[in-house]
Structure formats: structure tokens, C-alpha cells
Amino acid sequence: MTDATITPSQPINRRSAFRYFLAQLNASTWIGIVIVVSLVLAAFFAPQLATHDPAHQNIMDQLAEPGSKFWLGADQYGRDIWSRIVYGARYSLTIGFFAILTALVVGTLIGMIAGYVGGRIDIIFMQVMDVVLAFPSLILGLALVALMGATLSNIVIAIAFTATPAFARIARAGVITQRDREYVQACQAMGFSGPRILFRHIMPAILPEVMVMASLWMATAVRTEASLAFIGLGLAPPTPTWGGMVRDGFDNILSSFHLALVPSLAILLLVLAFNLIGDGLRDAIDPRLKDAS
Amino acid sequence: MMHFKFPRALALAAILAGSALATLPAMAAKTELTLGAAAADIGNLDPHYSASTTDRTLVAWIFGGLVRFAPGTTDPARIEPDLAESWESSPDKLVWTFKLRKGVQFHHGYGEVTAEDVVFSLQKAADPERSAFATDYASFDKIEAVDPYTVRVTLKNAIPSVLGPLANYAGGFIISKKAYEERAETFSRRPVGFGPFQLDSIEPGVAVHFTAHKDYFRGTPKLTKVTYRFLNAAAARDLAFLAGEVDAATGLADPNWLKRTLAADGTTVDIFDPAELTVLHINTKKAPFDDIKVRRALAYAVDPSRIATYRGTEFTRVGKSVIPSNNLGYTEDNGHVEFDAEKAKALLAEAGYPDGITVKMISSQLPSYESSNQILQAQLQEAGFKLELQPVEHATWHQMIRQDLSPLVTYGAARFPVADVYLSQFFHSNSAIGSPAAVTNFSHCDVADKQIEAARVETDPEKQLQLWQEAQRLILEAVCGIPVTETSGVWARRKTLDWGFDFQGSMSLGPLVTELTHFTE
Numbered sequence: 044m045t046d047a048t049i050t051p052s053q054p055i056n057r058r059s060a061f062r063y064f065l066a067q068l069n070a071s072t073w074i075g076i077v078i079v080v081s082l083v084l085a086a087f088f089a090p091q092l093a094t095h096d097p098a099h100q101n102i103m104d105q106l107a108e109p110g111s112k113f114w115l116g117a118d119q120y121g122r123d124i125w126s127r128i129v130y131g132a133r134y135s136l137t138i139g140f141f142a143i144l145t146a147l148v149v150g151t152l153i154g155m156i157a158g159y160v161g162g163r164i165d166i167i168f169m170q171v172m173d174v175v176l177a178f179p180s181l182i183l184g185l186a187l188v189a190l191m192g193a194t195l196s197n198i199v200i201a202i203a204f205t206a207t208p209a210f211a212r213i214a215r216a217g218v219i220t221q222r223d224r225e226y227v228q229a230c231q232a233m234g235f236s237g238p239r240i241l242f243r244h245i246m247p248a249i250l251p252e253v254m255v256m257a258s259l260w261m262a263t264a265v266r267t268e269a270s271l272a273f274i275g276l277g278l279a280p281p282t283p284t285w286g287g288m289v290r291d292g293f294d295n296i297l298s299s300f301h302l303a304l305v306p307s308l309a310i311l312l313l314v315l316a317f318n319l320i321g322d323g324l325r326d327a328i329d330p331r332l333k334d335a336s
Numbered sequence: 337m338m339h340f341k342f343p344r345a346l347a348l349a350a351i352l353a354g355s356a357l358a359t360l361p362a363m364a365a366k367t368e369l370t371l372g373a374a375a376a377d378i379g380n381l382d383p384h385y386s387a388s389t390t391d392r393t394l395v396a397w398i399f400g401g402l403v404r405f406a407p408g409t410t411d412p413a414r415i416e417p418d419l420a421e422s423w424e425s426s427p428d429k430l431v432w433t434f435k436l437r438k439g440v441q442f443h444h445g446y447g448e449v450t451a452e453d454v455v456f457s458l459q460k461a462a463d464p465e466r467s468a469f470a471t472d473y474a475s476f477d478k479i480e481a482v483d484p485y486t487v488r489v490t491l492k493n494a495i496p497s498v499l500g501p502l503a504n505y506a507g508g509f510i511i512s513k514k515a516y517e518e519r520a521e522t523f524s525r526r527p528v529g530f531g532p533f534q535l536d537s538i539e540p541g542v543a544v545h546f547t548a549h550k551d552y553f554r555g556t557p558k559l560t561k562v563t564y565r566f567l568n569a570a571a572a573r574d575l576a577f578l579a580g581e582v583d584a585a586t587g588l589a590d591p592n593w594l595k596r597t598l599a600a601d602g603t604t605v606d607i608f609d610p611a612e613l614t615v616l617h618i619n620t621k622k623a624p625f626d627d628i629k630v631r632r633a634l635a636y637a638v639d640p641s642r643i644a645t646y647r648g649t650e651f652t653r654v655g656k657s658v659i660p661s662n663n664l665g666y667t668e669d670n671g672h673v674e675f676d677a678e679k680a681k682a683l684l685a686e687a688g689y690p691d692g693i694t695v696k697m698i699s700s701q702l703p704s705y706e707s708s709n710q711i712l713q714a715q716l717q718e719a720g721f722k723l724e725l726q727p728v729e730h731a732t733w734h735q736m737i738r739q740d741l742s743p744l745v746t747y748g749a750a751r752f753p754v755a756d757v758y759l760s761q762f763f764h765s766n767s768a769i770g771s772p773a774a775v776t777n778f779s780h781c782d783v784a785d786k787q788i789e790a791a792r793v794e795t796d797p798e799k800q801l802q803l804w805q806e807a808q809r810l811i812l813e814a815v816c817g818i819p820v821t822e823t824s825g826v827w828a829r830r831k832t833l834d835w836g837f838d839f840q841g842s843m844s845l846g847p848l849v850t851e852l853t854h855f856t857e
Contacts, residue, residue, distance in 0.1 A: 100714040102646045106592060120710060275701045279725045280710050294570040294588070294703055298596050
């Protein structure tokens with residue numbers, strides 16, 4: 044607990060603060076980070092890692108067993124599953140990342156304004172968020188994608204929409220606890236403008252919690268995207284998405300279960316990794332929660 | 337005392353065992369049939385609008401016609417009496433008189449079927465405002481009730497098959513006039529016919545429940561209940577079948593599926609006619625396909641043999657004309673082209689698309705369509721067509737393609753096996769999407785109208801065949817559609833289920849359940 048001797052009265056060196064933060068991360072968080080980084084690298088280097096064109100069909104190879112030609116077998120159209128998995132990582136990660144980034148920016152902004160301004164703005168903003176929050180994220184995502192069409196940007200928007208209220212709620216709660224603190228009052232006494240106080244002074248204080256939320260919601264976003272693809276509302280074929288691969292594999296699950304199993308494991312791995320990271324970050328940022336658990 | 341007791345106890349046991357054995361078969365044979373279908377829901381059970389495989393399958397149990405295809409066949413030569421017990425025609429074949437069976441009862445207490453119901457039904461079937469099959473009755477002049485048990489049909493001109501449009505198929509189904517008038521718009525979900533099974537209830541997206549029509553004129557059905565379950569996901573359907581939850585289920589035209597299903601104990605597979613012909617219909621009125629060169633390029637870009645191999649030759653063969661091969665009037669001498677990616681690219685370049693072209697297609701998520709379209713997508717890519725698929729649920733797809741929303745439509749269908757029907761519904765301008773009598777002319781084809789119409793009234797069979805063949809040549813020349821494959825129907829069945837007939841074919845595209853259908857144990 045020597046780290047606990049760091050107090051706000053001491054000058055905080057950013058590098059040492061980061062090191063302190065890293066030291067707080069437990070082993071399972073590191074496992075999560077390693078998995079995510081590996082998958083990001085796989086997605087980035089998909090053209091180098093793939094052994095086949097992920098959309099290339101060869102009917103003669105349909106339902107091929109895993110082996111030297113097809114490391115993880117081939118699907119019902121004779122497409123290489125390994126190549127589709129590494130390309131599929133691109134879509135899962137891209138959609139997850141941009142959906143949560145959008146939700147983070149929009150949600151945090153809404154929550155901060157609602158929390159800082161208060162009054163009628165607060166009531167209106169948060170009630171709208173409550174309405175959105177009332178829908179299960181998959182159902183809401185499904186409705187939006189069905190309405191707008193299943194394109195990459197629409198899926199990002201749909202998932203972002205479902206995740207926004209969570210960020211709004213957490214940002215608002217953070218702002219409310221901060222806004223009556225002395226440093227905020229000092230800022231106000233010095234005549235700083237509302238936006239300046241909000242974004243330069245309050246935001247850094249609430250950001251860690253928002254980041255924890257983001258990493259946990261990344262898992263949800265990946266899962267939602269896979270679920271949408273599984274029910275046929277994912278990116279149109281022949282785009283390799285993990286959820287779509289599970290869907291395709293389902294027709295032959297009784298004889299070639301690896302078709303659905305491999306992409307399912309990929310989804311499992313990515314969701315698990317984001318959850319590990321989210322949990323680890325939460326523990327590192329708010330040790331009280333760790334003790335409580 | 338023991339001396340007497342033992343034989344008496346033995347006798348009692350023997351009697352009990354004997355009576356139990358005697359009743360055993362009757363007790364054990366199931367009387368409730370459950371089918372698992374590759375469908376998400378029903379569409380429209382007004383038989384004159386029933387277009388999807390599911391709707392057609394179900395209306396064939398609910399309704400009957402004046403005549404019927406012998407159960408298990410699709411052969412027009414084996415049409416036999418149904419409601420009509422006999423019929424005769426005038427020497428010029430223009431006036432047909434049908435004698436109706438007496439005492440035939442409608443479902444749900446709607447009373448006896450009379451000539452009035454027949455006239456009402458056929459007039460409705462011929463009315464484009466109240467039927468999707470009105471074009472089949474273009475040559476019908478008058479339909480009259482001579483007396484309660486006699487119907488007279490007068491034709492404007494002699495037609496290839498009079499019994500065809502009067503059979504238990506499409507517009508030929510007889511509905512209860514009283515029920516139709518009483519139930520109005522709800523008739524499509526509360527149909528009343530005189531077939532062996534009456535509709536009991538519909539659980540949307542789950543199942544349709546039927547009970548036996550006890551007063552069915554051929555005798556009370558052996559089955560008491562039939563449940564038609566919607567199991568759209570192939571794996572779920574297979575599992576339900578293998579677990580014994582359903583007694584028969586829609587199969588997949590897929591060799592792997594066949595191998596897997598036949599390997600299971602006590603199961604068999606019915607492969608039946610008519611083979612549905614899948615045609616890639618091209619909207620000839622909208623860019624880029626209003627340019628014949630682009631359409632020709634597309635024709636060279638499609639390789640049906642690969643799709644046939646994928647589907648398995650047990651079920652699927654290459655389509656070689658724009659009408660099914662079992663149709664009277666079919667010809668392969670029609671100028672259809674073989675796959676040639678290079679020619680396709682050259683034609684595309686000539687049409688002003690040297691770098692290829694991107695086209696959109698709304699695609700049904702029904703597994704058979706989904707897989708065909710994905711294979712098609714890969715083939716077209718090789719020839720410079722980037723096909724963007726927009727997958728939608730099957731019922732939605734049916735609606736969307738009827739609103740001209742997809743420039744390309746892959747559509748699998750089988751119709752009454754005389755060229756006139758398929759040609760009229762898919763390639764005559766009267767049937768064009770958006771027109772008042774719109775049926776399924778997705779391409780807005782109008783190049784063979786003259787031949788189709790002339791063939792319809794041609795009395796010389798030889799000339800009639802020539803006209804139909806010329807129509808096919810013209811349609812293929814204008815590339816209104818590209819024939820892809822012909823695929824037979826396939827259902828898995830428990831061996832203990834006896835359809836009651838030799839199941840070689842079904843005009844309704846699904847198994848016919850008749851009064852004779854039963855379980856052997």
C-alpha cells in the first residue's frame with residue numbers, strides 16, 4: 044500500500060501515474076489485454092494471416108474437415124473458415140469500437156450537460172435516456188437495423204444508440220458529485236465559463252469511470268453485433284461476420300458442428316477479453332469496489 | 337381349493353391379455369400428425385391468393401376443386417373427379433357441363449356445397465380484383481348454375497386444358513360463398529372449404545392447427561388432428577424431426593442433408609415433382625438492365641451447373657428454358673446461353689462498364705434462396721457483376737419484389753404443367769408487377785405477348801406447341817429471365833407415416849394430407 048502515499052498535494056507526474064495505474068491491473072486483466080491486442084493485430088494483418096480469399100467459394104471443398112488445406116475446415120460453400128475468422132475480427136472490432144466511441148461521446152456529453160445544468164434540461168434529457176434504456180439493447184438494435192438497413196454505419200449507429208444511455212447516466216452521476224466541490228466553486232468564483240469548468244475541470248474527474256463503462260460495453264457491442272448477424276440482420280453476404288458464420292453453420296450443425304463452433308469461440312473469446320479488461324479497470328480505478336466484491 | 341383357483345386365474349389372465357392384445361394396435365396407432373415446415377408464417381389462405389409454398393400446401397388440405405389431380409401425382413392426364421362426379425363437353429369443346437356430388441359438406445357447419453358456391457368461387461378466381469390467378473380464366477366466358485347440382489362453363493375459345501383451371505390448384509379451389517361473405521377480409525385467415533381437414537386455429541409464427549372434417553365426402557379422415565409447425569431454421573427442423581417432435585419435415589435439397597437423414601433409424605425421404613424452376617428475372621425497364629447488352633452479359637455470367645452440383649444431382653438439374661421441363665410446350669431449342677465469364681465481361685465493357693458493375697438484389701432468407709443467391713453472387717463476381725445482396729425475411733421478400741424494389745429476382749416456382757400458365761404469369765405484360773392484374777412478371781417482359789395469346793386460342797396442337805416454343809425463344813433472346821435450376825421437392829418422413837398414396841408429386845408443392853393418411857403404428 045505504499046502507492047497510497049501519493050496525495051493530491053504532491054506534484055503528479057503523468058508517467059508515474061500511468062505506471063501506478065498499470066501496477067494496479069491484475070493478471071486476468073492482462074490476459075484480457077493480450078487477447079484483445081492479439082485479435083486487433085489479427086484483424087489488422089488479416090490479408091497476411093488469411094490463407095484463402097474469405098469470399099472465394101469452391102463447391103468441391105464444401106464442408107471440408109479441418110486439415111492442412113483448411114486449418115479450421117471449410118463452410119458449406121467451400122470457403123476457408125480460418126480466413127473468414129481473421130477477416131471477421133475486423134468487422135466485430137470495428138463495429139464494437141466505433142459504436143462504443145460514438146455512445147461514449149454522445150452519452151457523456153448528454154449526461155454532463157444534464158448533470159451540470161440541472162432543472163428542466165436534466166429532466167428532459169434523462170427521461171429520454173430512460174425510455175431508451177427501457178428497451179433491451181438487442182431488441183432496440185434489431186428494430187433500428189431493420190428500419191435503416193444493415194450497413195456498417197447503420198449497425199454502428201444502432202448499437203451506439205442502445206449504449207448511449209449508460210454513458211449518460213454515469214456521466215451525469217459523476218458531474219453531480221463533482222459540481223458542488225470546492226474546486227468547482229473556486230472555478231466559478233474565478234469567473235470561468237460553464238463549458239470550461241465542465242470540460243477542463245470536471246470531465247477529467249469522471250473520465251475513468253466512463254472508460255470502465257466503455258470497456259464493459261465493448262463486450263455488449265460485440266455480442267449485439269454477433270446476435271444481429273445471427274438473426275440475419277448483420278452485414279450482407281459474403282462479408283464474413285462471426286455472427287453470420289454461426290448462422291450459416293447452423294444448417295449443418297448436426298454433421299459439421301465446427302462451422303458454428305469456431306466463430307462462436309471467437310465471439311466468446313473477444314467478449315470474455317473485454318469483460319476481463321472492464322472488470323480489471325474497474326478494480327484498479329475504484330479499489331473500494333474490489334474490496335466490496 | 338388351489339386346484340380350482342389356478343386354472344381360473346390363468347383363464348382370467350388369458351382373457352385380459354387377449355383383450356389387451358386385441359385393442360393394442362388401435363390404441364397404439366397415432367392419429368395426430370405434426371409436420372415441420374421451412375416457413376416462418378402463413379401468408380394468405382384465401383386459395384385464390386395463395387402463392388407461397390406453405391399457403392399452397394395448406395389450402396390443398398382445406399379446399400377441393402371440381403376435379404383433382406390423383407393424390408401423389410402432378411400429371412394432367414390423371415385428373416379425376418372431386419366435387420364433380422361427371423362432366424361432358426359440347427362437340428366444339430366450348431360448353432362444359434359438370435354434375436356435382438350431392439351431400440358434400442363445407443367445414444364449420446356452412447352447409448352443403450352447391451352450384452352457387454362453385455359459380456361464386458370460379459367467378460371470384462377469374463376476377464383480378466379478388467384473385468391472383470385471374471389470367472388463368474381469360475378464356476372463360478360464362479360460369480352458370482343450371483340447377484343446384486349442375487354447373488355450366490362456357491368458353492370464349494377452346495383452351496389447352498379446361499380441367500386444369502378447375503382442378504384442386506390455385507384458382508380452381510371452391511370456397512363457401514356464405515363463409516366468404518360473412519368473414520370478408522378475415523377469410524384469408526379463417527378459410528372454409530370442403531377438404532378433408534378444417535382449419536382450427538392459427539398461432540402466428542408458431543403453428544397452424546387442423547382438425548379432421550368428419551363429414552368429408554370420401555369418409556372421415558383417419559387422422560384426427562394435423563399440426564403444421566413453422567420451423568424455419570433447418571437445424572432446428574432437423575433436430576425436431578430426429579427427436580420425434582414432428583413426424584415429417586421439409587428437407588433440404590442438399591446431398592449432405594440426404595445422407596444424414598437417411599442414416600437415422602426409421603426415416604425415409606420423399607423426393608417429388610414438380611421440380612420448381614428457378615429463374616433469375618431481370619427488370620428490363622430500369623437501368624442498368626434496360627440495356628440488352630447488360631442483360632446478355634448477365635446471362636453469360638450465370639453458371640447453373642455449379643448450383644446444381646452444390647444442391648446435389650439427386651434433387652437438382654440445370655434449367656434450360658424459362659418454363660419448367662415438365663410443361664407441355666417446353667423446348668430446349670431456344671438459344672439459351674452457356675456460362676462464359678469472358679463473354680460477359682466483353683459485353684459489359686461494350687455496354688459501357690469496362691470496370692464491372694454493381695447491382696442490388698433483395699434476397700429471401702429462406703435457406704434455399706440464401707444459399708443459391710450466395711453462390712450466384714460469387715459467380716457473378718467472376719464476370720464483373722458485383723451483386724449486393726439485401727437479405728430480408730421470406731414473407732417480406734415476397735412483398736418487396738412485388739413492389740418493383742429489386743432489379744433482380746430469383747424466383748423458384750412450379751405451375752400447372754402447360755406452358756401457357758408459366759408463360760402468362762411470368763412473361764406476359766398483363767402480369768407485370770404494378771399492373772392491375774399483376775402476378776409475377778418481375779421482368780416486365782412483353783416480347784412474347786402475341787405468341788402467348790395466340791397459343792392460348794390455337795386449336796391445332798402442333799401450331800400451339802410451335803407458338804409456345806417461339807415464345808420461349810423470344811423471351812430468352814430478350815433476356816427477360818435467365819433459367820437457373822430445377823429442384824424437386826423434398827420431405828423427410830418417419831416410415832410409420834403412410835401418406836395414403838404413392839407420393840411422387842404434389843401440385844401444392846408440399847405433402848398432401850388426405851382422409852387416407854395414417855400411421856401404421
